[in-house]
Amino acid sequence: MAYSAMPHCTTKYSPYYLVFGREIRLPIEDDWKPSISDFVVEENEYEKYVDKLVERLPEANKVAGQQSRMSHETAKRYYDRQTKIESFRKGDFVYVRDHIYKRGKAKKFSSQYKGPYEIDMKVSALIYRLRLLDGTFAIVHTKRLKKAYDRKQEVDRTLL
Secondary structure, three states, X not given: OHHHHOOOOOOOOOHHHHHHOOOOOOOOOXXXXXXXXXXXXXXXXXXXXXXXXXXXXXXXXXXXXXXXHHHHHHHHHHHHHHOOOOXXXXXXXXXXXXXXXXXXXXXXXXXXXXXXXXXXXXXXXXXXXXXXXXXXXXXXXXXXXXXXXXXXHHHHHHHO
């Protein structure tokens, strides 16, 4: 009940309001006890309430949709600010992050990456097709790839 009553930070409306068109009446509120005036109904009161509800609900859903889109764009901007997309070329060798660990072994001692595998082709800006050791292919997202460097070249550079 508390979740339904609280306005959501994204939509700025409570879920209850978006469904029922009014704020929820909580048991802790002072006016939860029915009074005699609650039972007296005017002639067109129901129709007036329905008309107001028909006006309020689409407007609230429209505003909630706009707020949701703005929140999504803000989150995307923050994510893109932190993300570094690494680009690879055909023929580069990469390691693939393997997030499946064997039961009974400590994660910190198991190898996090498998490979190296050769990049066969770039499928899209973030997706690559790799040639595996057995000759088959695998489609992998850039986030799981890490460039493999030739150790001889690294040693030679450090000696210079």
